[in-house]
Amino acid sequence: MTFRCAAFGLVAAAFVSAALFFAGSARAEARAEEESGIPGGEVTEARGELAEREYASVNERCLRCHGMATLSYQDPTTQKTVSLAVDPEKFATSNHARMTCTNCHQDDYIEYPHVKKADRASLTCLGCHRADKKTSRFRIPIFDDVGRQFRRSVHYKALPETFDCFSCHDPHVFEVLTAEAGPAAVVNSDNAICLKCHNSQPRFSALTRHEFPSLKQAHSWLPSPSMHWRSVRCIECHTPRGGNDINHEIVRGEAVERNCVACHTKDSALLTRLYRHRVKEERQVSGLFASMLNNEAYIVGMTRSPDVDALSFFLIGSTVLGLGGHGLLRWLARRRRRS
């Protein structure tokens, strides 16, 4: 799950302020680099010195190795390939792009070979993002709710030890899509998070011994499931109604809303979530009346299909014109005959 509409502003604000803060120090560091003439990558000793001097280049320096797509090892106990790679391009567009690696990974990692082994358990999203100003470095109030919701979710209940934020969200890639991206892109990107495991037996089995549920079978009650999957996020149905729109309380299929009319109605439940901004936009552009008559938001329009709408308008229009014209001609003919 990711942030949605309500969170956009908050997240953006948080990151913009963080970014401004770091951009300032980064500029200062860049200046220092220019003056000293030493590019960051060549600093070899004295990690303390490096951490002080060179914020912008810390990432560059880490990514020299961690940017290698195949930086990985085979774990001797699990036999699995563990990747330590961070895609520099994806990181650059992620919401954490303005952070330095050492913000989260303490500077023990600056030297090679690294003294301290990476400790994933000590890192959590809530470690930085909370409502409380004092304990939170990058305050995002909604995360408190997210934390509570997550603890009620099927994932946490089934796997309290092994399932954490990073099971779904890679902080090096994580990117909140803005509303402009459009519902299709948002649906695609959010569902991809779920499908990473729910569409891959190996990944699913790596986490749990539960039987790998077939997506097709589980959704066989749903008419044309693939169309639904393209158009709505998994979490629209798999979270209880009424929560915020980044509700992290994922529920099992049995607890899911199966009433078609809950969504397929003018007063659709979806309007409070994914498609809310679309309705708003529509009203701004075409006015309240037009948007009610012919809004393009999926399933809540009159026909679902703008083409059919256009065709029916055309047919009605032609009929009116035809009838009107016919009447007019008859009236004109009669007047001439009279005169």
Added chain:
Amino acid sequence: MSESERRHSRRGKAWAIVAAIILGVAALSPWLYPMAFEAYTGVVNGPLTYESSHKVSDREFETVAEQLTHGARLKRAQEVTAGEADDFARGRKTDMLMSTRSFAASGQFPHIGYFRDAGIRGYDGPSTCLKCHETIVVRDLDGEKKIVNTLDDVIESVHYKFQHTASGFTTFGYDGREVNSKDTRPIPVGKIDRACGIPGSFSWTGWAALIDTKPAEAKGATVVRSEGCGQCHIGGGYHPATEKMMPIGDVPKEAKMGVDCLICHSQAYDMNQRYVIKDEAGMRWNQDRSLKAALAVTLPSRDNCLLCHQHNMGGDAFAENVSAKNLGHTNQRILHEGAKRGNPFSASTDVHAAAGLVCTDCHVPEGHKIPRGTKGTDLVANDLPGREVACENCHTTAPHSKSADRVLLNGHVDRIACETCHIPHLQDYSVVLRDWTHPVWNEKEGLYSFRDVYQSGEAGKGFTFLWFNGYGTFLANALGNNPAGGTGYNPLMDQMVKIDDPAAIAAIRAQVEEMKKQNPDIDVDQYVKEATNPLLALSPEMLEKRAKWVEEKIRPLMNKGKSRLYPFKLFNARMYEDMSNQGPFGAMILPFDYAVYYETGDTLAAMTKAIQNPIVKRMYELPFKTYMMDEFMNYFGVDSWSNEYPLKDGKLRNVEAHWMRQMGTLMVNHGIQRKGRTCRECHSETGILDYARLGYSPQRVRELQNPPELANRQ
């Protein structure tokens, strides 16, 4: 009968005659076409018989079977006891093993029983095999089974016809078009006509030759030796599968019966049977069709493949090359100096061979089609395009598991091919520069041989490292670019053209000075300049055109896909060229007649004789020009094929000797060592990777030459 009726019946008769002619021609075409084809191209076919093929009595059969079984068992026993240093003890141990019941019962050749039961008492080539193996079951990668006709499967394989008219090449013309892709008119290409010489020329003019040599040992007497491309090919005829180059027609049945099944399938194949024989129809290669060889049939082993393929890996000079030790019972084959790649596949030189792997473990066949992988720089046809043959198939992308630096080493896999670190060097006698136009007298062998001006197996000299995305040009130049993009990396104007290593230049100069003693007309300075920068042969206009084409047509191909750094063996040759067919990337090379070349050392006479071969002449005529040569030359970077035949009124015209305008870059994938290179071999200012020429920015070059991680290491 009225006038009109008469006219009508006359017309009817005329139509009937035309129809009869058409039907007659159609009915006769299976006979007429091959006759017409042979008359036009000058290739010959005929019944193929072999001395080693004859029937034996039941008693002789059992003797041969017993010899074979005993011999194979003894060989295995000796392998087991090889570790025993004391001769006597080793002998005792071998004897004990040989009389051990379980050992004696193992390792039988199943065909002894099959032949015995079926009453087969002699081997007669494919017809014997096909008695039982008319069809075979072929499994594709998904395990899907398919029944195919065995003979067709072999005949359509690259091992038989060395060409494909279909797509599936990893090669691009210098004009930017993928060979035989959608935007082209498909033409037959492959080893049969790959662009070293007029298409097909060497495979026709140099298929099988008998050479009169005068070795020192013979004290003036003549010794006949065999030479030619046919020695490594499974077809037994008088020429390669020339018929397959045409859009219609097929290889005649009698030629198909010349397929040498046993060279790939017999564990007792005698390479001493491979020599040139001469009969009424012409010259061809003999083969081992003995009953003994036939009884030892199995699926191909590593030894079978290496009978031919060690030649272009380890070379003839490689100590463990089995074929080079069995040159023939008569008309012995001529050994070649220098190695094409110099990376032998054998237990002593390759970790996979040492581990007992066989070729087909990685090159997993589908019937008689054998994949060569999805990457290739040369124009050799591929039976199974798209079928991977790659280290990662077994080793994954995280192959290092022991080293403390394993994570970082695995990180390199994204940019560096395994071969780059794990093939530290090639054999010293790997040939880089070969001059065919200044032959040298070989006292020992008693013949004139081409001269290797420079041999080296060292990184940066005999081979170099280039970006490679799996594709190559028409003349075997690896394509690829620095993943950061840009135009800083430009091998067709740089690494593949210039030899600038001072030690290499010094070695070349020394060799040229040696050559001058025999060829006083050589200008040493000029020769060294041309050999180390063949672009000097291009006019300024040609050079400009070349630079423009590289950026416009080749650069987009270099940027395709994903590039990694691979090692490439470098190779260039000085040969005669038909300058009427010159483009910015080279001119058409002219072939030699081996007998004239080796016997007289008169290179011009040898070339003149070769180009008079009927089919080479036909290449200069309109039908072949239209059918394939124009398209071929387009790939070559030349607008059209000039059919100005280089020989007019007995005089050569427009023929010059030149180095190819760039070195060929040959993939090296064998000769893998367990221990890879050390960090500093690449990451230092004097390392084997020239980062600047590989297209890295100056800052990145500094960083790569001296990474902070290595600051505290040796």
